[in-house]
Amino acid sequence: MLLGAIADDLTGATDLALMLSREGMRTIQTVGVPPADFDLSDVDAVVVALKSRTNPADVAVAMSLEALRWLKTAGARQIIFKYCSTFDSTPKGNIGPVTDALARELGTDLTIVCPAFPANRRTIYKGHLFVADQLLSDSPMRHHPLTPMTDSSLVRLMAAQSKLQVGLVSHENVAKGAESVRAAFDEARRRGEGVVVVDAITDQDLRVIGEAVAEFPLITGGSGIAIGLPENFRRAGLLQRDITAGQFQAPDGRAAILAGSCSEATRGQIKAAIEAGMSTLKLDPVDIAQGRMDVDEAIRWALAQEGVPLIYSSADPKDVLAAQDSLGQEKAGEIVEQFLAKTAIGLRENGVRRLIVAGGETSGAVVGALAPSALFIGREIDPGVPWTLTMGDGAPMALALKSGNFGTADFFLKAWELLK
């Protein structure tokens, strides 16, 4: 293994694993820290998917250190800490505390913060994070229920969370190339900075930054920061040039979609699926809590459909609030997650082998229940969302785990084409 990654959520891990796979690394995503004897033959990169984004900071640090130690023991030469391209976090963390702990453990004097992901319109200029045409703090992320992002300055955000001195390497340096970025890193070291936010607007910027951090033991950012890293290993003669990453034969079997994400993008994708005539079943957390809908009924319904069935709980913010008022915020989410996780098990028992799941928490619950030991990363459906193949005991399944905000409106319709 050349590259080891620690991701703070499941769909974020898949996003990063796809980037590495696209750039020619044979990449495996594990669900949690794997056992010591995990088979690493023919693997260039391992992404350990944690569920640590919104845990208490000390828990997230402990989980991340455990993942780091496993990756180092398994031979990783460089570590990426992957967080959300919208820097989802609070003043307490977890990005700062986890970065500090990883940097300390690796004994590194400088690392970078770079959540840019131009393909999904996340860019950084003068240390400010933009989501499409808006500053992060003006984007819908300001209303996020757990990690509302009300500041766009990554330098300020990181300084509030990290004990390291935080600096900025601005776009002027990045535009001049890797040599100039390396010189800016040296200046940052002289100023005593332990972490620098690096501007990036395009994939080319990210490739320049990737080249400049070739010798860094630790890199932090979104999946975009990984775009230039495989080339470093190629340049060093450690990675083959001609491998075709990301191909697998999808298992035959029935298909289904489970959506627990309430994001605007997912709701748009459901609308497009309904308009195209897809069979849909809408779940309501209050109905589930009061016993008016049960898992067996949902499974029976899905199996009775001719085409691909879509089961969703996704609702607009008003209905989500109403459910949360009635059940409590955490309980409402948990009821839906558990329902969809059990539905996934039932569908698998009845021959479903191709499954799309929408939402990071939802994917965490579903994949936790299906319990594969790892996911092999296949072809890209949309930026940040690949098909994956489950590994481990039991019948293999093709899974597409979609971050709430990712994917075009016709995602639920077009994704299947890539499995043919």
Ligand SMILES: Nc1ncnc2c1ncn2[C@@H]1O[C@H](COP(=O)(O)OP(=O)(O)OP(=O)(O)O)[C@@H](O)[C@H]1O
């Ligand atoms: N109708 C509903 N009412 C209340 N909560 C719901 C409802 N439907 C889903 N939920 C919960 O909302 C949460 C959605 O989070 P999830 O991470 O799955 O999606 P997301 O935030 O859009 O995706 P991502 O984290 O990838 O951006 C889950 O805990 C889910 O169970």
Ligand SMILES: O=C(O)[C@@H](O)C(=O)CO
């Ligand atoms: O970086 C992103 O936006 C995604 O990979 C993610 O982390 C979604 O939760």
